[in-house]
Amino acid sequence: MTRKTVFEYNMAVRRTLIALICMSLSMGAAHANSVQEASRLLRQGQPAQALEQIDRFLADKPKDAQGRFLKGTILVELGKNAEAINIFTKLTEDYPELPEPYNNLAVIYAQQKQYDKAKQSLEQAIRTHPSYATAHENLGDLYARLASQAYGKALQLDSSNASAQNKLALIKDLTTTSSRPGAKPVEPAKPVEPSKPVSPPTNPTTPVAPPTPTIVATAPTPPAKPPVETAKPVEAAKPEPAKAEVKPEPKPEPKVDAKSADINTEVSKSIEAWAAAWTKKDVKAYLARYSKDFKVPGGASRSSWETERAQRINKPGKISVDVDNIKVAVDAPDQATARFRQNYKSATLSSATTKTLVLVKRDGKWLIQQERVGG
Amino acid sequence: MRKLAIPAGIGLLFASYFFGSEVLGSKLPHPPEAQAREALPPLALPTGSSPEAQLTEVFARIEQNRLDLALEQAEALTTRYPNFRLGQLVKGDLLLARTQAISTLGNAANAPQEKLADLRAEAQARLNAYRSKPPVNAVPRYLLQMLPEQKYAIVVDATRSRLYLYENAGGAPRLVTDYYITQGKLGAEKAREGDKKTPIGVYQVVGNLPREKLGDFYGSGAFPINYPNDLDKRLGRNGHGIWLHGTPSDTYSRPPKASDGCVVLANPDLDSLAPHLQVGLTPVIISQNIEWLTLDEWQQERKSLLGAFDSWRKDWESRDGERYAHNYSHKFNTDGADYAAWTEQKRKVNAGKEWISVNTDKLTVFRYPGREDMAVVTFRQDYKSNNLNNTMMKRQYWQKEDGRWKIIYEGSA
Numbered sequence: 001m002t003r004k005t006v007f008e009y010n011m012a013v014r015r016t017l018i019a020l021i022c023m024s025l026s027m028g029a030a031h032a033n034s035v036q037e038a039s040r041l042l043r044q045g046q047p048a049q050a051l052e053q054i055d056r057f058l059a060d061k062p063k064d065a066q067g068r069f070l071k072g073t074i075l076v077e078l079g080k081n082a083e084a085i086n087i088f089t090k091l092t093e094d095y096p097e098l099p100e101p102y103n104n105l106a107v108i109y110a111q112q113k114q115y116d117k118a119k120q121s122l123e124q125a126i127r128t129h130p131s132y133a134t135a136h137e138n139l140g141d142l143y144a145r146l147a148s149q150a151y152g153k154a155l156q157l158d159s160s161n162a163s164a165q166n167k168l169a170l171i172k173d174l175t176t177t178s179s180r181p182g183a184k185p186v187e188p189a190k191p192v193e194p195s196k197p198v199s200p201p202t203n204p205t206t207p208v209a210p211p212t213p214t215i216v217a218t219a220p221t222p223p224a225k226p227p228v229e230t231a232k233p234v235e236a237a238k239p240e241p242a243k244a245e246v247k248p249e250p251k252p253e254p255k256v257d258a259k260s261a262d263i264n265t266e267v268s269k270s271i272e273a274w275a276a277a278w279t280k281k282d283v284k285a286y287l288a289r290y291s292k293d294f295k296v297p298g299g300a301s302r303s304s305w306e307t308e309r310a311q312r313i314n315k316p317g318k319i320s321v322d323v324d325n326i327k328v329a330v331d332a333p334d335q336a337t338a339r340f341r342q343n344y345k346s347a348t349l350s351s352a353t354t355k356t357l358v359l360v361k362r363d364g365k366w367l368i369q370q371e372r373v374g375g
Numbered sequence: 376m377r378k379l380a381i382p383a384g385i386g387l388l389f390a391s392y393f394f395g396s397e398v399l400g401s402k403l404p405h406p407p408e409a410q411a412r413e414a415l416p417p418l419a420l421p422t423g424s425s426p427e428a429q430l431t432e433v434f435a436r437i438e439q440n441r442l443d444l445a446l447e448q449a450e451a452l453t454t455r456y457p458n459f460r461l462g463q464l465v466k467g468d469l470l471l472a473r474t475q476a477i478s479t480l481g482n483a484a485n486a487p488q489e490k491l492a493d494l495r496a497e498a499q500a501r502l503n504a505y506r507s508k509p510p511v512n513a514v515p516r517y518l519l520q521m522l523p524e525q526k527y528a529i530v531v532d533a534t535r536s537r538l539y540l541y542e543n544a545g546g547a548p549r550l551v552t553d554y555y556i557t558q559g560k561l562g563a564e565k566a567r568e569g570d571k572k573t574p575i576g577v578y579q580v581v582g583n584l585p586r587e588k589l590g591d592f593y594g595s596g597a598f599p600i601n602y603p604n605d606l607d608k609r610l611g612r613n614g615h616g617i618w619l620h621g622t623p624s625d626t627y628s629r630p631p632k633a634s635d636g637c638v639v640l641a642n643p644d645l646d647s648l649a650p651h652l653q654v655g656l657t658p659v660i661i662s663q664n665i666e667w668l669t670l671d672e673w674q675q676e677r678k679s680l681l682g683a684f685d686s687w688r689k690d691w692e693s694r695d696g697e698r699y700a701h702n703y704s705h706k707f708n709t710d711g712a713d714y715a716a717w718t719e720q721k722r723k724v725n726a727g728k729e730w731i732s733v734n735t736d737k738l739t740v741f742r743y744p745g746r747e748d749m750a751v752v753t754f755r756q757d758y759k760s761n762n763l764n765n766t767m768m769k770r771q772y773w774q775k776e777d778g779r780w781k782i783i784y785e786g787s788a
Contacts (some may be wrong), residue, residue: 140474147474150453150467154460155490156625182778311484349475 022139035066038074047077065095072104081108092124099132123352133353137373264328267336267359270366275321275342283310291360291367317347323355334361335369426456426627426644427555430498431505433465444669445469459627461501464494493630500536501555501629509550513667517577517660518548519677519750520740527651528579529619531556531638531661533573536631538638539665540651547670554648557629557639563663565602565636568614572601573636573661577751578739580619580657583649594621595642598652600659606743606751606772609784610782617716619652621645662744680740680750683773683780688733696722704774704781729761736769748775753788 034057036065054071061067072087084109091101102125109118151157160213177217270289277285296305313319326340335358342355358370429452436445440546449466456462464481471482480759481491484613509515515530521543530539538556541548542617558573559565565574582599589597597620601611614636621642622629624723638661640648651657668676683702690698725731734757743749750773758765770788773780 143470143473144475147467147470148483150463150470151481151486153453153457154462154464154467154481154494155483155486156460157483157486308484 006232035064035070038070040073042070042077047074048072051078065091065098069101072101076104076108081112084108098126099128102128123350127352130354133351134373137351137353214231263333264329267328267338267366268326270359271323271326271338271340271357274368275323278313278321279319281319283313286313288369289368291362291369293360293369294367295370297371315347318345320345331358335359336366380622387681426452426459426462426641427501427505429455430462430465430501432461433469434460434502437469440473442469456627457711458625461494461497461628464491465498465774493633496631497536497555497628503535503587504553506536509553509665510667514548514673515539515541515660515662515670516666516668516673516676516740517662517744518543518658519673519680520696521546521548521658521741522656522737522739524653525656525739526653527551528658529648529652529660530665531558531573532660532663532665533558533575533661534664537639538648540648547673551651552647554640555628557631557633559616559634559636560632562632563661565614565617566612569635570614571635573634573638574607574612574614574617575661575663575744576602576604576607577743578602578604578617578659578661579658580652580654583652583654584618584759589620592623594623595645596649598623598649598654605770605788606784619645619648622658658739658741660741660744666744676742677740680752680773680780684735684738684740684752684771687782688735691725691733694725694728694731695723699725702782704776704783706774706783707781709784709786732759733757734759743772749773749783750780 034053038050038053038057040049041053051071051074052069054074058064058067058071068087068091069098072084072091075081075084075087085105088101088108091098092105095101102121106118106125109115109121128135168350197307274286274289277289287309294302296302300308320343322343323340323344326338329337331337331341338357338359340355340357341352343352344350353373356372357368359366360369361367429448433445433448433452436442436448440586446466446469449462449469452462452465464483468477468480468482471477480495483491516588517530518528518541521528523543525543527543528541530541531537536556536558539552539553540551542551543549560571563573563575565572570673578600580598581601582597584593584597584599586594586596597618600614601620602617603614607613616637618637620637620639622639622645629639633639687699687702690702693699696718699721703718705714707717709717712720735754736757737753737755739753741751743751752771752773754769756765756767756769758767768788769785771782771785774783775781
């Protein structure tokens with residue numbers, strides 16, 4: 001375990017948490033009672049009895065996700081980690097879109113000092129939900145910004161740039177959340193007794209978002225139908241939740257349709273070249289992929305941004321950036337918006353995020369004019 | 376809720392965080408944890424609410440891998456002392472640790488390396504001071520004999536960036552408190568004007584300049600000391616204006632090595648020190664590294680010097696030229712007279728007397744810091760003889776030669 005992964009891992013665990021789910025909304029009363037009874041027993045420190053209760057329930061409804069999830073949690077409490085891993089792993093297979101089983105797997109792996117597996121599980125937990133990744137990145141961004149503010153005071157640096165309003169990616173897509181019946185927004189953290197390992201809250205109004213890494217103890221409610229990974233959030237027929245920095249993607253004009261296939265290819269190639277330059281740590285080629293009027297995040301100057309990028313890219317260690325699932329929307333003959341999956345790996349960070357680039361055509365080349373994280 | 380187990384080895388990580396590569400090597404070779412623990416005993420949580428105490432608490436939390444509490448503490452610290460730059464640095468680290476791997480103290484990108492190195496040095500000095508307090512029942516060897524009216528004495532350890540305030544407790548020094556200090560940019564052992572070094576020696580407070588008379592640079596006040604003293608002058612050292620003073624308002628403290636030779640304290644520290652300082656009285660002993668004695672050793676050294684001093688007085692009264700000369704080093708010289716000329720002249724004078732009486736009082740004895748076995752003795756001398764009476768303040772520098780204390784210089788004080 002390197003120190004790096006300790007941090008990444010702590011960080012990731014903390015970020016993964018936890019949409020509270022109101023169980024009773026999605027369940028019949030009988031269900032609720034059985035599961036809640038098991039949950040209550042567990043909370044009262046009677047895991048063995050809780051296990052009996054939940055096993056009785058599952059004998060009747062072996063597929064029930066919440067029942068299975070609670071059983072996994074009870075097994076952790078009983079120290080039966082191997083069985084718990086089985087249950088949570090199956091849950092991730094049956095409901096790959098639910099973050100909670102991944103999170104709990106990560107906690108168990110971490111207890112077993114299998115940090116790589118724990119890390120993988122957490123990364124998957126984050127990937128279940130595009131907005132998690134965005135929130136995760138935003139939070140990371142904020143911490144970095146706060147850190148830079150403190151460093152500015154420590155070292156008497158000019159940190160005025162850093163404090164400028166920035167691009168914090170907006171989570172525009174709430175479809176995933178709303179597609180999950182009974183989902184409730186995350187509520188503020190309330191410290192929870194750390195020595196009490198597993199205590200699933202049965203009272204749905206109790207906020208549980210503990211400050212320390214935790215087993216998610218509330219059973220997730222599986223969606224009625226698997227939620228579709230929404231690749232085109234903006235097209236969703238619902239109001240924007242907040243003002244987006246980038247103007248909503250306009251419907252392609254018919255006249256550019258004919259050419260859009262070509263543009264599509266050109267833009268994709270340009271993005272691939274950009275990622276390749278990044279991977280090769282060819283700063284010059286990388287920076288050359290940005291247009292003169294590139295909107296520097298945070299309103300910093302172009303030169304300080306370039307310096308910062310160069311320093312980041314030149315940090316020791318390999319970088320690998322690959323992109324997939326590029327979706328290009330042609331906004332105008334010389335402007336396109338591309339969304340894709342960016343898989344980034346460096347010595348210190350490994351992330352998979354959705355990225356949006358606005359590209360403009362200048363002197364026959366497609367150059368990046370805007371860049372932001374998230375769809 | 377299940378808290379994750381703390382990964383083994385985190386203590387090592389923070390050992391390196393505190394001390395960087397200089398102490399433990401840039402790549403930690405995974406020594407057994409016990410060994411690392413032994414080298415760096417866990418921090419006891421300090422009491423008190425000084426920024427240093429709070430900072431130490433932050434470090435202690437980091438050692439416990441309670442980064443959440445550490446950040447809370449760091450935020451409390453920087454809220455209270457926003458210009459405590461080291462606190463801001465550690466806070467920055469704790470925030471950054473939430474987003475990426477950090478491996479050392481001060482991870483600011485693009486930071487001027489010199490400023491970072493300064494803050495790291497300050498962290499190390501402050502942490503060292505907290506980890507290793509002066510030995511219990513030990514005293515600095517310098518304070519051998521003080522006047523009853525010298526209520527306090529200051530002893531500075533330049534290497535450790537620390538100032539110790541001692542109380543004169545019925546003749547024996549008793550530690551009151553200690554403070555972080557800044558010394559000269561280029562360290563200690565001042566010799567020349569403008570060499571940006573802090574003098575090493577026995578001095579005293581000779582002035583008190585209030586804040587109103589000073590620029591912001593000197594903070595809450597200044598206390599000049601008498602560099603260069605007799606010995607410095609004899610050794611050809613020059614320069615002037617060595618003060619104890621405060622800190623400008625834009626920072627809580629300055630790096631360990633930053634002044635032009637002055638000893639600089641944080642303003643709150645200077646404010647708490649100031650009431651103990653007596654102009655013209657309070658000794659200020661600046662040492663490269665304080666040497667500590669047990670009270671028994673201290674008593675022994677004190678007796679040996681007081682004994683030598685009393686022998687000198689009695690030998691003078693004996694009017695025996697040989698006995699008297701025996702107290703002086705062959706290196707002795709004063710006012711252009713070397714050992715031979717001096718003893719010859721004294722022999723003549725003393726032989727012509729019918730009687731001599733020498734009484735002394737107001738005696739102070741300070742062991743001199745430095746490589747030489749040397750002490751400075753200051754006293755009022757009441758000399759009477761059949762044909763001359765004279766009372767004067769006198770200062771002698773004694774040096775150990777072949778196990779015996781001898782006078783190498785004396786003169787009026």
